[in-house]
Amino acid sequence: MIGDHLGIGPDTRYLVLVDGYLDDLHGKMAHGILRFRPDGVAAVLDPRFAGRVAADVVPGVSARVPIVATIAEGLAHTPTALLVAVTPAGGRLPPAWRSYLHESIDAGLDVVSGMHAFLADDPDLASHAAQRGVRLVDVRRPPEEVGLATGRVLDLVDRRIVLTVGSDAAVGKMTAGLRLVEALREAGEAARFVATGQTGIVLAGWGVAVDRVIGDFMAGVAEELVLRAAEDSNWVVVEGQGSIAHPAFSSVTLALLHGAAPTDLVLCHDPARQTLTDYERFVVPDLARVIRAYEELTGWVRPARVQGIAVNTAHLGPDAAADLLKRVEGETGVPAVDVVRDGGARLVGALLSEDPARRSDASRRGADR
Amino acid sequence: MIGDHLGIGPDTRYLVLVDGYLDDLHGKMAHGILRFRPDGVAAVLDPRFAGRVAADVVPGVSARVPIVATIAEGLAHTPTALLVAVTPAGGRLPPAWRSYLHESIDAGLDVVSGMHAFLADDPDLASHAAQRGVRLVDVRRPPEEVGLATGRVLDLVDRRIVLTVGSDAAVGKMTAGLRLVEALREAGEAARFVATGQTGIVLAGWGVAVDRVIGDFMAGVAEELVLRAAEDSNWVVVEGQGSIAHPAFSSVTLALLHGAAPTDLVLCHDPARQTLTDYERFVVPDLARVIRAYEELTGWVRPARVQGIAVNTAHLGPDAAADLLKRVEGETGVPAVDVVRDGGARLVGALLSEDPARRSDASRRGADR
Numbered sequence: 001m002i003g004d005h006l007g008i009g010p011d012t013r014y015l016v017l018v019d020g021y022l023d024d025l026h027g028k029m030a031h032g033i034l035r036f037r038p039d040g041v042a043a044v045l046d047p048r049f050a051g052r053v054a055a056d057v058v059p060g061v062s063a064r065v066p067i068v069a070t071i072a073e074g075l076a077h078t079p080t081a082l083l084v085a086v087t088p089a090g091g092r093l094p095p096a097w098r099s100y101l102h103e104s105i106d107a108g109l110d111v112v113s114g115m116h117a118f119l120a121d122d123p124d125l126a127s128h129a130a131q132r133g134v135r136l137v138d139v140r141r142p143p144e145e146v147g148l149a150t151g152r153v154l155d156l157v158d159r160r161i162v163l164t165v166g167s168d169a170a171v172g173k174m175t176a177g178l179r180l181v182e183a184l185r186e187a188g189e190a191a192r193f194v195a196t197g198q199t200g201i202v203l204a205g206w207g208v209a210v211d212r213v214i215g216d217f218m219a220g221v222a223e224e225l226v227l228r229a230a231e232d233s234n235w236v237v238v239e240g241q242g243s244i245a246h247p248a249f250s251s252v253t254l255a256l257l258h259g260a261a262p263t264d265l266v267l268c269h270d271p272a273r274q275t276l277t278d279y280e281r282f283v284v285p286d287l288a289r290v291i292r293a294y295e296e297l298t299g300w301v302r303p304a305r306v307q308g309i310a311v312n313t314a315h316l317g318p319d320a321a322a323d324l325l326k327r328v329e330g331e332t333g334v335p336a337v338d339v340v341r342d343g344g345a346r347l348v349g350a351l352l353s354e355d356p357a358r359r360s361d362a363s364r365r366g367a368d369r
Numbered sequence: 370m371i372g373d374h375l376g377i378g379p380d381t382r383y384l385v386l387v388d389g390y391l392d393d394l395h396g397k398m399a400h401g402i403l404r405f406r407p408d409g410v411a412a413v414l415d416p417r418f419a420g421r422v423a424a425d426v427v428p429g430v431s432a433r434v435p436i437v438a439t440i441a442e443g444l445a446h447t448p449t450a451l452l453v454a455v456t457p458a459g460g461r462l463p464p465a466w467r468s469y470l471h472e473s474i475d476a477g478l479d480v481v482s483g484m485h486a487f488l489a490d491d492p493d494l495a496s497h498a499a500q501r502g503v504r505l506v507d508v509r510r511p512p513e514e515v516g517l518a519t520g521r522v523l524d525l526v527d528r529r530i531v532l533t534v535g536s537d538a539a540v541g542k543m544t545a546g547l548r549l550v551e552a553l554r555e556a557g558e559a560a561r562f563v564a565t566g567q568t569g570i571v572l573a574g575w576g577v578a579v580d581r582v583i584g585d586f587m588a589g590v591a592e593e594l595v596l597r598a599a600e601d602s603n604w605v606v607v608e609g610q611g612s613i614a615h616p617a618f619s620s621v622t623l624a625l626l627h628g629a630a631p632t633d634l635v636l637c638h639d640p641a642r643q644t645l646t647d648y649e650r651f652v653v654p655d656l657a658r659v660i661r662a663y664e665e666l667t668g669w670v671r672p673a674r675v676q677g678i679a680v681n682t683a684h685l686g687p688d689a690a691a692d693l694l695k696r697v698e699g700e701t702g703v704p705a706v707d708v709v710r711d712g713g714a715r716l717v718g719a720l721l722s723e724d725p726a727r728r729s730d731a732s733r734r735g736a737d738r
Contacts, residue, residue, distance in 0.1 A: 148617045148647075149616050149617040150617070150648075151616060151648060151650045151651075154650065210584065211583075211584045211585040212583055212584070212585065213583070213584055214580075214581055214582070214583060214584070215579065215580045215581070215582055215583070215584045215587045215620060215621050215624065216580040216581065216618070216621065218584045218620050219616060219617055219618075219619070219620055220617065244669065245669055247518050247520060247588060247627040247628070247630070247669065247670045248517045248518040248519075248588055248589065248627075249585070249588075250588070250623055250624075250627050250669070251584060251587050251588055251620040251621065251623045251624035251627065252584050252585065252620065254619055254620045254623045255584065255619075255620035258616040258617075258619050258620065259616065261616070278517075279519075279520060281520045281523065282520075285669075293665065293666075293669075296662065296665070297662075300613065300614055300616065300619070300654075300662075301616045301651075
């Protein structure tokens, strides 16, 4: 089935290789695993923090996962795979890491990687892995069988499909989606997370890195992922990518909007961000403009409204955060919440009790097609 | 340089293989070559029409290119390459055509293909071509070196970048772009066509099939192509793809909008089309809505207006066509023209004498970022 092509199950216990990046933005894959699946982490390898535990180094992590300095020390914590959990500049394996990988392969560990450059295409590593009988799994490798979007997703009329979208790239769309699924399940709903990026895929154990798919087929892959998730779930929560406002990534964003055909949107926003990620020419746009753009674009396939805004208030104290959320609500007329501070319950409340006036307004807009 | 990775020059003389599709929509690559580069066609291979000439079979073609029944007959017209000029359902080589290809390779012809499945990845054909010392060129194969969009295209402040966009897919965006370049050159302007699909690439001798590029890099490739074309031209005319209204292709459309960062748009429309191509759930949308959507989307990177509408009136007589064009102009307030009937001169006129009020309106909109 789509998204199972990687063969990484939910039971893998990782030694997380993040040498030099544990306190860095490039370590965000490691941060995601430590926050959302700490039981799947045997140990973290970053010599700079060896001897401490992850909870003491990474904000938002409560697990007391040991940090080690060498592969040998990591093996003592009985991992089943090494996770190359960084996105270094250029997307390639730092040369100094090659010995870490060979040492892990020698110890019989599979190697799972979220890097842009595929480990299995490296002849040196591939031959060693084959000889030792372990697997090199590149999480961003797309499935072989992909096709064009067909619109079959529009036949799902009794499901709620929630897509997280952003005012910029790297603004918390995966986190909001995961928190929302947790909160939906706590509310007794059958909900499933659809992972569309490398970290989400490692967390969920399935999915497709949609931005790595051939352009023509991105929307088709998004549709297939939703159809699969909808088989056992009334709520399908799709991890968004990029931002309609970000010229380098907007096509991936739109492929998810038009391929997944959401019934509801959750907008993610970081008010501390001034300019777009890696694209300093442009400032982060006004939220009202962003909301209008997403609602108009999704209207080409199915009307959907922004039902909530997930705001990152990590840089603020509790009172200032509450004030900011109130201000965002006032400006947009949409419930605003910090899902890291407060969880996803309030978003679930907004989705479950959606204002009929807002939905019928959206339907009316869709009808002018 | 980007777009030169295929190594097909402008001097190739093709034997055009279109067996069974010459009068069919799947033969549209052959139609494009016959209409826009008939000097590059030695002969056409379609046994059903053998003995006639292309002008008698394909509407809009004036060249008296011979149609033959066999490769041997085609060779008598001294081609330098075989062009596999169809897009069969499924995108793969029809099994019966394999013998055509072997016969051409035996005769020392290169084989150039616009199909989705790459000939060079077929071991049988690849080994024969290697043995005979001829090349298998897959026009849709993307370049190896691609990167993210950077926004450098926005530094081109003294160029006009025109992107053709559509109310649906397969609606004449390449044709409008080529006619526009012809008309700009006739008006004494330095203009260059940027090919983004297989037929345009064969016509221009360079380019990239943008929808075949990894999603992340589509916008970056569009940007690179524009930067290259702008080196020797004041006018860069970019072939659009898909339609913002077509859920299966809209992400490719947006990659071109945000990667090429046009200064002007030309909208292509076929009023005889009722529903979207291969997506019958949706009707072709209202033109005013389409224009608004394109102008709002391009506004994320650079303000641009729809300066003209290229309408296909092939199904109408001259008077009915003129009435239709007037009606489209009345509804949209934008000059409408049939570029196949009348050429691109009127579009050039609209672009050269653009209404300052319309442009300043667009600038104002862009400024609300």
